Amino acid sequence: MNEVTLQLPKTLHRNLEILAEREAVPLTQYIVYILTAQTSGGYTVRVIPEDDVAGQKASFDSLLRKWGRIPPSEAERILDGRDHAEPEADLTPEVVSRLEARIARNKASHCDREVGVAQASVRRAAV
Numbered sequence: 350m351n352e353v354t355l356q357l358p359k360t361l362h363r364n365l366e367i368l369a370e371r372e373a374v375p376l377t378q379y380i381v382y383i384l385t386a387q388t389s390g391g392y393t394v395r396v397i398p399e400d401d402v403a404g405q406k407a408s409f410d411s412l413l414r415k416w417g418r419i420p421p422s423e424a425e426r427i428l429d430g431r432d433h434a435e436p437e438a439d440l441t442p443e444v445v446s447r448l449e450a451r452i453a454r455n456k457a458s459h460c461d462r463e464v465g466v467a468q469a470s471v472r473r474a475a476v
Contacts, residue, residue, distance in 0.1 A: 357365070369379035416424070 365380060365383075366376055369376045372379060372382075374382070416427075419427075
């Protein structure tokens with residue numbers, strides 16, 4: 350572990366002491382906890398209210414019924430036309446970049462599978 354020396358205003362120090370006492374932990378442990386919670390906000394799981402989940406599911410089901418089975422290229426065209434939304438405030442640029450890279454890998458993997466299926470269909474048709 351690394352060591353850091355901080356100079357804190359007396360009121361902040363006292364407030365931290367009170368909070369640590371409430372949690373029955375040493376002050377240094379409480380400060381590490383607070384810093385960890387603050388810096389890892391992009392990685393926390395947030396509870397979504399059941400009503401919101403039900404609404405999202407209903408919207409998704411409606412979208413599936415509307416689209417039915419369309420070719421991936423058509424789905425991509427539709428998705429490209431949607432409004433761009435800014436990431437949530439607690440998502441760091443690093444997290445957003447990793448998610449974008451993951452999406453790109455999944456897209457490439459999906460395209461590879463489509464090519465493989467098409468090649469297999471061509472081979473079956475030739476036989």
